[in-house]
Amino acid sequence: MSVKLEIAQEILLNLVTVMPKERVALQECWHRILGETVSSDIDFPPFDRSPLDGYAMIAEEVTTATPENPVMLKQIDYIPAGGNPSKTISAGTTSRIMTGAPIPPGATGVIRLEDTIVNGDSVSILDGSGAGKNICLQGDEIFQGEEVVAQGTIINAGVMGMLAVLGKSQPYVFRKPRVALIATGSEIIPIDFPLAPGKIRNSNSYMLSAQVAEAGGQAVFLGNASDNIDEIAHLLESASDCDVFVTTGGASVGDYDLIGEVYKKLGVTLLFDRVSMKPGMPVLAGVRDGKLFLGLSGNPAAAAISFEQLGRPMLMKMSGRKVWWRPRIKGILASPFKKKTGDKRFVWARCWQADTDILVEPSRAQGNGMLKSAMAANALIVIPENSPPLMVGTEVEIILLADA
Numbered sequence: 001m002s003v004k005l006e007i008a009q010e011i012l013l014n015l016v017t018v019m020p021k022e023r024v025a026l027q028e029c030w031h032r033i034l035g036e037t038v039s040s041d042i043d044f045p046p047f048d049r050s051p052l053d054g055y056a057m058i059a060e061e062v063t064t065a066t067p068e069n070p071v072m073l074k075q076i077d078y079i080p081a082g083g084n085p086s087k088t089i090s091a092g093t094t095s096r097i098m099t100g101a102p103i104p105p106g107a108t109g110v111i112r113l114e115d116t117i118v119n120g121d122s123v124s125i126l127d128g129s130g131a132g133k134n135i136c137l138q139g140d141e142i143f144q145g146e147e148v149v150a151q152g153t154i155i156n157a158g159v160m161g162m163l164a165v166l167g168k169s170q171p172y173v174f175r176k177p178r179v180a181l182i183a184t185g186s187e188i189i190p191i192d193f194p195l196a197p198g199k200i201r202n203s204n205s206y207m208l209s210a211q212v213a214e215a216g217g218q219a220v221f222l223g224n225a226s227d228n229i230d231e232i233a234h235l236l237e238s239a240s241d242c243d244v245f246v247t248t249g250g251a252s253v254g255d256y257d258l259i260g261e262v263y264k265k266l267g268v269t270l271l272f273d274r275v276s277m278k279p280g281m282p283v284l285a286g287v288r289d290g291k292l293f294l295g296l297s298g299n300p301a302a303a304a305i306s307f308e309q310l311g312r313p314m315l316m317k318m319s320g321r322k323v324w325w326r327p328r329i330k331g332i333l334a335s336p337f338k339k340k341t342g343d344k345r346f347v348w349a350r351c352w353q354a355d356t357d358i359l360v361e362p363s364r365a366q367g368n369g370m371l372k373s374a375m376a377a378n379a380l381i382v383i384p385e386n387s388p389p390l391m392v393g394t395e396v397e398i399i400l401l402a403d404a
């Protein structure tokens with residue numbers, strides 16, 4: 001049964017749920033999705049501290065200080081970072097203080113070393129303006145009890161640092177969905193095997209493993225199977241600990257397009273077996289015991305688009321992301337797209353900023369088997385169904401791809 005792309009996406013998204021949580025050492029958490037909302041058990045900074053190497057004093061005493069009329073203070077203490085000042089600042093006194101050290105009791109300002117002249121324990125303040133501003137107040141960035149990082153946040157470098165500030169050495173993150181990858185086709189061989197007539201190397205599993213990782217999943221290579229129902233079924237059954245099962249090849253109508261038969265044999269309920277889009281029209285989806293099966297086309301560029309449109313949003317949801325879709329913007333065609341479009345079409349493209357416009361150019365080699373078109377792309381042009389050939393200057397919708 002053939003369905004529209006939006007319906008296929010909805011069917012899959014409705015069937016999957018977010019993965020359970022696991023604790024992971026913070027240093028391993030980059031790009032994981034936070035599985036808990038983290039509140040602060042402290043104010044941060046946890047004490048009033050100095051942002052400068054200088055002298056702490058009562059700010060009001062030094063506001064008039066200039067190089068011609070310095071204010072003289074007597075040093076009573078030295079406070080390094082990590083110190084715990086015990087001496088109280090009173091009129092006419094100061095403590096030498098280092099960046100990050102706690103402000104001593106009684107002090108209301110700090111003057112940097114460069115604006116002082118020191119002679120023994122006598123300190124001349126040459127410029128006292130702004131002394132009161134040179135204090136980082138307790139709780140300036142975070143207050144105790146504040147919800148600082150929300151569940152579902154992607155752990156980037158800033159979040160890593162913040163979780164460390166909050167003492168989260170082993171935060172809960174969502175477990176990565178495990179995605180079994182199987183290449184089917186009697187012509188497909190492992191990439192380190194010698195080539196023979198009629199054979200090609202399995203590029204799909206490698207391409208998809210990158211797409212799986214980028215969508216927050218963990219790829220599990222199950223190798224390849226020839227065009228044989230039992231062989232494919234056996235490989236699929238060998239990975240019972242996987243959450244999603246992705247095959248490539250055998251998705252169309254040829255004599256050896258067996259994935260539908262494999263699903264029957266395994267008791268996988270078919271959800272759809274064609275989606276109205278190009279490339280990637282032949283694509284099956286099925287479900288068994290809550291686990292999703294995706295049968296992608298063997299054609300590399302078609303498999304990539306099917307995965308991008310159907311597999312990626314599903315994995316993004318499973319891995320705990322709040323947003324499953326990539327950003328879409330408007331661009332202006334810098335070269336024509338000469339084909340008529342029946343079903344909705346995705347075209348590999350490169351886009352760039354030119355003055356106030358985003359210009360976009362379809363990749364030259366757009367064949368379904370051609371990885372070159374995907375390789376050079378940083379965007380996909382979305383061409384609506386039933387579109388005529390598109391001229392230079394036409395405004396088109398583009399999906400921004402992540403890392404190109």
Ligand SMILES: Nc1nc2c(c(=O)[nH]1)N[C@H]1C(S)=C(S)[C@@H](COP(=O)(O)OP(=O)(O)OC[C@H]3O[C@@H](n4cnc5c(N)ncnc54)[C@H](O)[C@@H]3O)O[C@H]1N2
Binds near residue numbers: 203
């Ligand atoms: N009579 C029809 N023939 C075809 C139709 C159709 O509607 N009627 N659709 C065409 C379209 S469009 C596509 S897309 C393909 C889809 O075919 P399959 O999904 O069954 O894929 P295969 O035939 O197994 O392989 C297609 C192509 O890709 C190569 N391939 C397969 N696996 C890999 C791999 N792991 N790494 C690299 N390349 C791979 C394979 O050798 C074929 O050349 O069907 C059209 N035919």
Ligand code: MOO
Binds near residue numbers: 282302368
């Ligand atoms: O539909 Mo095929 O999927 O054009 O590549």
